[in-house]
Amino acid sequence: MMQFFQNLGADTRTSFTKLGRGTYFLLSTLAGIASVLPRPRLLMNQLYSVGVLSFLIITISGLFVGMVLGLQGFYILSDFGAEESLGVMVSASLVRELGPVVTALLFAGRAGSALTAEIGLMKATEQLSGMEMMAVDPIRRIITPRFLAGFISMPLLAALFSAVGIIGGQLVGSGLLGVDDGSYWSQMQTQIDFYDDILNGVIKSIIFGFVTSWIALFEGYDAIPTSEGVSRATTRTVVNSAFSILILDFILTALMFGDK
Amino acid sequence: MQHTATQDTLVGLFVAAGFAGLFFLALQVSNLSSFGQQDTYTVTARFESSGGLKIKSAVSAAGVKIGKVTDISFDTKTYQAVVSMAIDAKYNTLPDDTTASIFTAGLLGEQYVNLDAGGSDTVLKNGSKIDITQSAIILEKIIGQFLFKSAEEKAQGDKK
Missing domain, CATH: 1.20.5 (Single alpha-helices involved in coiled-coils or other helix-helix interfaces)
Incomplete structure (x- = not known):
């Protein structure tokens, strides 16, 4: 019994210590922004590996998610004779929820895990300590550009996901199932508000990008520098990102769309 | 790299x-392109009941969307609902005896404000009030009345 409480106390303390380290890590990363901006080369390289390489998976997933929404939405809405509202259903669910959330989950799996593994291996092969020996701050040189790249890429990827998904829904809805093309777009345009729906979706994706990049980089930086430690850190990145994204999404949705 | x-x-x-x-x-x-930054003018109308009307519900005339509801408030003196509507500035020839009624799109669809143009020579301007209004039809009320009526008829039939 005593042992149980001892373990509980130790675990709680460990997790708070980790959160504290994570916050310190985030602050030093943010402090590094000023020294990264004069060297855009560093950022460009990371935008390529974080953003451009995620482009394909995001657009293809977006297309198919939109097509599935079009199909399922059509079956449900046609029961009520409301197929004309298909555009509203597809676009509202994509812009408000699925766009930011699914993009963030894919982003954590595609880019987040790669970032953790990269940083973890740099730590394991003592590249980070090597930099410190040469008086190069690894946070500013390695971490901050990757953080910024994730932060910039996420909203762009989420917007692409939603846009491609809406086109996918239109392809299935009016191309395959015969929903009127005009009412698909016009109902969408009357029901979707730029500020309430689209900007809130963009804000969501910015927050998810921030959190996912933070978790991925911190887990890599904090990994035990062995092959097992890196593999565990990579797993933790995906699991923790998914949890944080889904929990944050609930909170953000309640805040943004609660007063309707 | x-x-x-x-x-x-x-x-x-x-x-x-x-x-x-x-x-x-x-x-x-x-809707940014259709009703975003364009000029609008605001008119208000008082209804006995605003039903399920919401902010951003459509305001239409002859079936064409010409504006949207911007505010719904309750007047504590007259106990009426005060509905403000922003109407697109290019539709500035609505006469001031226009009738505003709250209709439902389809049997269970969304509610919207319908404006029926009158015959007056003066037109509605920013801040004008629409005097002739027709409240929302509340389906539950009508069903209630119908049930009550048929129960009454049945009771009278039993007496005879």
Whole structure:
């Protein structure tokens, strides 16, 4: 019994210590922004590996998610004779929820895990300590550009996901199932508000990008520098990102769309 | 990672595609292009009941959307619902004896304000009030009345 409480106390303390380290890590990363901006080369390289390489998976997933929404939405809405509202259903669910959330989950799996593994291996092969020996701050040189790249890429990827998904829904809805093309777009345009729906979706994706990049980089930086430690850190990145994204999404949705 | 010019091009394309997606959402998907920044004028109307009318519900005349509801409030003196509507400035020839009624699109659809133009020579301006209104039809009330009536008839039939 005593042992149980001892373990509980130790675990709680460990997790708070980790959160504290994570916050310190985030602050030093943010402090590094000023020294990264004069060297855009560093950022460009990371935008390529974080953003451009995620482009394909995001657009293809977006297309198919939109097509599935079009199909399922059509079956449900046609029961009520409301197929004309298909555009509203597809676009509202994509812009408000699925766009930011699914993009963030894919982003954590595609880019987040790669970032953790990269940083973890740099730590394991003592590249980070090597930099410190040469008086190069690894946070500013390695971490901050990757953080910024994730932060910039996420909203762009989420917007692409939603846009491609809406086109996918239109392809299935009016191309395959015969929903009127005009009412698909016009109902969408009357029901979707730029500020309430689209900007809130963009804000969501910015927050998810921030959190996912933070978790991925911190887990890599904090990994035990062995092959097992890196593999565990990579797993933790995906699991923790998914949890944080889904929990944050609930909170953000309640805040943004609660007063309707 | 080695830096190349191709990489720059790809990053450029990626950023451009992301912004294109955002523009697409803003212009094609949302109502930003149709009723965003355009000039509007506001008129108010008082209803006995505003039913299920919401802010941003459509205001239409002859079936064409000409504006939207911007505010619904309760008047504590007259116990009426005060509905403010922003009407697109290009529809500035509505006569001031226009009738405002709350209709439902379809049997269970959304409620909207319908404006029926009258015959007066003076037109509605910013801040005008619409005097002739017709409240929302509340389906539950009508069903209630119907049930009550048929029960009454049945009771009278039993007496005879």
